[in-house]
Amino acid sequence: MPELPEVEHVVRALSSLVTGRRIIAAELNLKRIAPGISRPAFNRQLQNALITGVGRRGKYILFQLESGHVLTTHLRMTGKFVSLTTDESLPPYAHVVFYLDDERRLVFCDMRQFGRMQIFKDPLRPPKELQTLAPEPLSDDFTEEYFLDTLSRSRRPLKHLLLDQTRVLGLGNIYAVEALFLAGISPVKAANTLSKPRARKLYQAIRDVLQEAIDAGSTLRIDLADGNGSYFERSERFWRVYECEGEPCVKCGMRIRRIVQGGRSTYFCRRCQR
Numbered sequence: 001m002p003e004l005p006e007v008e009h010v011v012r013a014l015s016s017l018v019t020g021r022r023i024i025a026a027e028l029n030l031k032r033i034a035p036g037i038s039r040p041a042f043n044r045q046l047q048n049a050l051i052t053g054v055g056r057r058g059k060y061i062l063f064q065l066e067s068g069h070v071l072t073t074h075l076r077m078t079g080k081f082v083s084l085t086t087d088e089s090l091p092p093y094a095h096v097v098f099y100l101d102d103e104r105r106l107v108f109c110d111m112r113q114f115g116r117m118q119i120f121k122d123p124l125r126p127p128k129e130l131q132t133l134a135p136e137p138l139s140d141d142f143t144e145e146y147f148l149d150t151l152s153r154s155r156r157p158l159k160h161l162l163l164d165q166t167r168v169l170g171l172g173n174i175y176a177v178e179a180l181f182l183a184g185i186s187p188v189k190a191a192n193t194l195s196k197p198r199a200r201k202l203y204q205a206i207r208d209v210l211q212e213a214i215d216a217g218s219t220l221r222i223d224l225a226d227g228n229g230s231y232f233e234r235s236e237r238f239w240r241v242y243e244c245e246g247e248p249c250v251k252c253g254m255r256i257r258r259i260v261q262g263g264r265s266t267y268f269c270r271r272c273q274r
């Protein structure tokens, strides 16, 4: 599943490809991808729409249209966009096809069909799932004050809180585990028991792991021209603790442990993380 830094790279690739393009027609081939709208209405609302920009809120990709409408896409597990020329045949699982005015087609493929699209009309009144998201982690809205306050209000284990996108946005399983390691804080510690200096350290670690991941380029193969490639096959990447069970800690040499929290694996060093 792509995490926020990967979605950021998808957004950048899409932005340079489709900004300024007009959608000639939009074909919704699999209804469940856009459950709130009929197939004809989907086309009607997007037909002849000029794409003025592509952005992101959390892991929701936002296509801004000249009409003021916004088309959102969540990739979920296996969703991906592919850009095709007119003579290329459709890749497998091509559930939505956008015919663009430069004779290219932007195709949304999704093997597992969990990806979702939605159109909303008023950018000032986005759907609830977007409204409830916490501030963007790398923006000025995500302040140290906000983070400290959020921690003080929760008795949940830190790892759980960090994965709750309505509290702290942008950390999936990998980056939550890495941020806690970087800050030297135990994943099972209750959020409201963390001292202020240590909470500040964690705040910085969150921003650092996300920024580092964006700067390093994507860990996933994002090539919009490759119909067979996938966003969810990870390329080789060095993680500090993630998937390092039994390996020596890079700081102290003690073996990295794995536990399960909320059904997901947590990797940590018992000596370095307290």
Ligand SMILES: [Zn+2]
Binding pocket: 249, 250, 251, 252, 253, 254, 269, 270, 271, 272, 273
């Ligand atoms: Zn260690």
